[in-house]
Amino acid sequence: MDATVVAVASDGDEGDDRRHLLETGSEILPYPESPWRPQPPGADAKPEQQKPQRVASLDVFRGLTVAMMILVDDAGGAWPGINHAPWFGVTVADFVMPAFLFIIGVSAALVFKKTPNKIATSKKAACRAIKLFILGVILQGGYIHGWHKLTYGIDLDHIRWLGVLQRIAIGYFLAAISEIWLVNNTSVDSPVSFVKKYFVEWIMAIMISALYIGLVFGLYVPNWEFKVQTSSSTFSNPTNDVGFKTIQCGLRGSLGPPCNAVGFVDRVLLGESHLYKNPVYKRTKECSINSPDYGPLPPNAPNWCLAPFDPEGLLSTLMAAVSCFVGLHFGHVLIHCKTHSQRMMSWLLASTVLTVSGFLLQLLGMPFSKPLYTVSYMLLAGGVSGFLLLLLYCIVDVIHIKKPLILFQWLGMNALIVYVLAACELFPTFIQGFYWRSPENNLVDATESLLQAIFHSKRWGTLAFVLVEIIFWCLAACFLHMKGIYLKL
Numbered sequence: 001m002d003a004t005v006v007a008v009a010s011d012g013d014e015g016d017d018r019r020h021l022l023e024t025g026s027e028i029l030p031y032p033e034s035p036w037r038p039q040p041p042g043a044d045a046k047p048e049q050q051k052p053q054r055v056a057s058l059d060v061f062r063g064l065t066v067a068m069m070i071l072v073d074d075a076g077g078a079w080p081g082i083n084h085a086p087w088f089g090v091t092v093a094d095f096v097m098p099a100f101l102f103i104i105g106v107s108a109a110l111v112f113k114k115t116p117n118k119i120a121t122s123k124k125a126a127c128r129a130i131k132l133f134i135l136g137v138i139l140q141g142g143y144i145h146g147w148h149k150l151t152y153g154i155d156l157d158h159i160r161w162l163g164v165l166q167r168i169a170i171g172y173f174l175a176a177i178s179e180i181w182l183v184n185n186t187s188v189d190s191p192v193s194f195v196k197k198y199f200v201e202w203i204m205a206i207m208i209s210a211l212y213i214g215l216v217f218g219l220y221v222p223n224w225e226f227k228v229q230t231s232s233s234t235f236s237n238p239t240n241d242v243g244f245k246t247i248q249c250g251l252r253g254s255l256g257p258p259c260n261a262v263g264f265v266d267r268v269l270l271g272e273s274h275l276y277k278n279p280v281y282k283r284t285k286e287c288s289i290n291s292p293d294y295g296p297l298p299p300n301a302p303n304w305c306l307a308p309f310d311p312e313g314l315l316s317t318l319m320a321a322v323s324c325f326v327g328l329h330f331g332h333v334l335i336h337c338k339t340h341s342q343r344m345m346s347w348l349l350a351s352t353v354l355t356v357s358g359f360l361l362q363l364l365g366m367p368f369s370k371p372l373y374t375v376s377y378m379l380l381a382g383g384v385s386g387f388l389l390l391l392l393y394c395i396v397d398v399i400h401i402k403k404p405l406i407l408f409q410w411l412g413m414n415a416l417i418v419y420v421l422a423a424c425e426l427f428p429t430f431i432q433g434f435y436w437r438s439p440e441n442n443l444v445d446a447t448e449s450l451l452q453a454i455f456h457s458k459r460w461g462t463l464a465f466v467l468v469e470i471i472f473w474c475l476a477a478c479f480l481h482m483k484g485i486y487l488k489l
Helices: 003-008 056-075 092-111 118-140 164-181 191-218 261-269 314-336 340-363 375-398 403-413 415-423 426-432 443-455 458-482
Strands: 224-232 239-247
Touching: 056 092, 056 375, 056 403, 056 415, 056 458, 092 164, 092 314, 092 375, 118 164, 164 191, 164 314, 191 261, 191 314, 191 375, 261 314, 314 340, 314 375, 340 375, 375 403, 403 415, 403 458, 415 426, 415 458, 426 443, 443 458
Parallel strands: none
Antiparallel strands: 224 239
């Protein structure tokens, strides 16, 4: 899933000599000289044939996020502890999406560091974003029904316009356009000049955050109603009736599931029928007797438990784009700071500021919420992503411990194709299409059932199956890498 990102911007924008930075990692030479001041011409000249070192930690970061995405999506049902938080709060799963967006920003900073033809580069960025958005609608709009359902097709009146790939496309586009048009041409030779060069981008991120806060706390959310199917059957005439449920709101500033401005904007601009029908708040205590897992409705459950809500809606996606801007800053540090120590200290400072700011906003009344993508959540997730990049950079590029993480590096090099085949369930659905006598008798289900029998536990067997799945995709990505095959848009 964000490996997508990788491929999205990986067509060399600035010449044939540039490698696919987003797809196979960036090639940046960690010069030993002063972090801000370039060496005099001819000083410590290096042989011309020496190639710059690749920052392999970016590939490892990407691959690790893809592996976490597979783990969360496929094992989260059996292990609610690693599933998404029902509404407020965060779990491991809630850091995966921001990590995708974060690494998009880092990669965009590297790809667009030189843009001699801004108009042509903008067209390429827009074209990639559009292709990624369309791919998202096809894969996540409801046309493909997924695992265990050997069917396809979608009523256009109910197609889901937004999703994970669409959010990545929007975040990528905003980050790319800001990097192309908002960056000052000032040369960086000091911390002050660094700030001047990217000051407008920072202002842009602050303005987006301010707009989000203003709308979330300022928009008036009226009462609203939604359609719900009810089964009323008799022995002679079973029917599915359509009824309406009413949600009482009439207020401003609510961050709860039924009356928040994020859902209100989506209902007005997208339409209720185009929203996600199985929102995460169905796992809250109000909506599930098995909370934090899905389950039957408890007695006297509120009406909003059956209402649609899109976790990748318009307003939350606007806020999610700021995660790309956070990644841009980390990419800028990677470009302009030439020593390991300067990069790591800069990242450590930025990550600490982001994390502390997130907790401070929570104390001031803005809780962590991935479905709403609150500012506090964005800051916390950005800080965690920064700490993770710092850790991987230290291990992989400074200490040069690469072999234990080579599987993730391979996965990061082919993240888009793995996301499309694994997370969008194209490959398991394809394999399940070949079965023996009954659709349940297929290789995918048989493997999972075998592991559950070996471990004498459905939960542990499912976890083992998902780990085998991750290793399989790492090896598949290795094969593609050895053949020089990289899927890009």
